[in-house]
Amino acid sequence: MSHFHTPPRPEPLWLDLVSLDGGGSCPAQFYGKTRDGRDVYVRYRGGQLRVREAYGPGDDVMRGRLLCDVPLGPPLDGDLSMHQFCTLTETLVNNAVPPKGDDDRDLDLSGATTFFRQSVWLSEQTAQELLAEIVLDVAPAMPMALPLPGVTVTLFYRPLVHPDRRLTHENKPPHPVARRLGQPIETLFEDGPYGDQFALWASFPTEDDVVRQTLKTLAQRVEAAAPEARTQAFDLETGAHVPEQHRCERIDRRVAAWCLAQENRWLRAHPVKQTVKQADAEARLIGWRPEP
Template identity: 30%
Template sequence: MIDFIFLKSMRYEEWRFECLLRYQILLSPHSLQTAIGCTNDKVHQMISISFHTPHLPLSLNLDLASLRGGGSYPSQFYGETQEGREIYVRYRGGHLSVEQSDNDGRKTRLLETDIGPPHDGSMSLAQFCRYFGVTVNGKVPEETDPEARRYTDFSGATTYWTADFGRVTEQTSRRMLETCRKAWPEALLLEPVWNSRHELLDLREAKPDNIRSYRVWLVDGAARLSDIDTHPDEHLLPKEGQLQVSVDYGLWNSTGIPYGNSHLISASKELGRSIYVAGKYRQTDIVEIEDCAFKLRATFPTCDETPREKLSNLATVLLPHLPQTELERVNLGTGEVVSTFTRPIDPAIIHWCSQDDDRWIAVLKDETRGPWVGVRAQRA
């Protein structure tokens, strides 16, 4: 059974819908983060679904003598107050911080807020000044960043929806895309035609089984292709009455890049037998199974509740593709089951692991001198 929870998030300062299904591999914060088949984070989210509406903090009411900078992931700005104090601004991962260096070397945090969607990292200098109450010699700088129109709308008028499904195999991804199409039977499933500069030349209707681009769109509210406005660089342009969902999956147009396998070699050497892990690790003596993230993104006017309901329902019908599965952590030296837990996993990965006693979802060490531990579906 999959549980949902509505919670008041201090991060977003709004009611968020989030599927609290997390894939926890490491035992404790003190364990050695040496792992194969999982990230180096202590907790890797297999499924994360959220709505985010920016809520502006109180104005800084700050007039600077100078301000410069830019960039993305992070966006960084460097300024100086009228009194000669240095100002440093950083925006990454939806998180904005403004720090002032005092004359005695102390630093004062003027602002720290999670204002943007998860993973967002682009903000123009003019945006920063306009939304957060900053002027330069009494004036709000004019917009000079040609990409600014593509950045997040921090006014709160737009809500951002993200749905990330981790470790999805290609065959499951196509089933998930088919589920999306069936959930919105009137929507158009569109594949892009790119030129050599990755500019959008055209759109064509597509079927889940023959997608060859890393990105497609599901557009609800458009009866025909001619109803959709496009731009070579911005791709699909927002249009009233249309709900546009981008769907990204990296293995639709290419094979994955092999991960480093030094730990896998070490595990096999120490244990005296071949150990295999789901993923692409240059394991040449078996047929590997590849996986990557299946990601959906959409924006809509905050004042319109209909898209929120549609997107929530879309997420709900996708969840069964990664069913909660009973997993066990096994000492690879003794075969002893160390612990058990339940997490959502692609059934194709479980099936791949079941074909050999030394195929695993993940392999790791909890301590430098500790045993190698494998993660797999629980066995009777």
């Protein structure tokens, strides 16, 4: 996955509040009160800002009017200060904008900064080869190899699995799905859906097209290491295809080859509930593997 995100400017809310309390992270939440006694609720999580206002004093704010619902920050961001919220939405608390705190977690969400995120699963060998390619071939030719005002770049990598479990079944405890099936299986991603394993994160001035093109070049190198492929879903108890669970995702060729080498190897395997109230013991056991 690769993604550029420039925060959009929310429409002004022009809220006039007598109080605003709260805080936190992932989500950041604020609870306010208008001068005529209506409740206001603010929630920021995963980059999404939502604001609701009760229709009248004493009404449930969660069923109130949706004033704002915008993808403000980059995906997975969950930090928003009271000062930021009021500044970005033209909101006043007792006729003033709350002062800026000392929290350095706040991102620049004004639109002047663009954020870039890319993450993909790679085998250790492929990741090391890619790291060497970036360091020896790409980075020296890139402007971001030198410190630039307003530019931050982070290249993040952690091993796919514990060293004694790399693409093997040695020393692995029985998979919970295997215990239910009564037969051994191997999965590469034991924690379910994909997460960040090889990631490139950056922020830069929105108007800087040189850095933007640099990041596009790096992203192309990363994507080439894990081309997009189709993964098929199977009911592990019946062996039947589950077409509605098929996916397209980026997969390291080494990972795909490991998975296809044996019938009991899967990218991931876990229960999938058909209904919200369905217990895990009754949920359908689904396994995913690359299409041959």
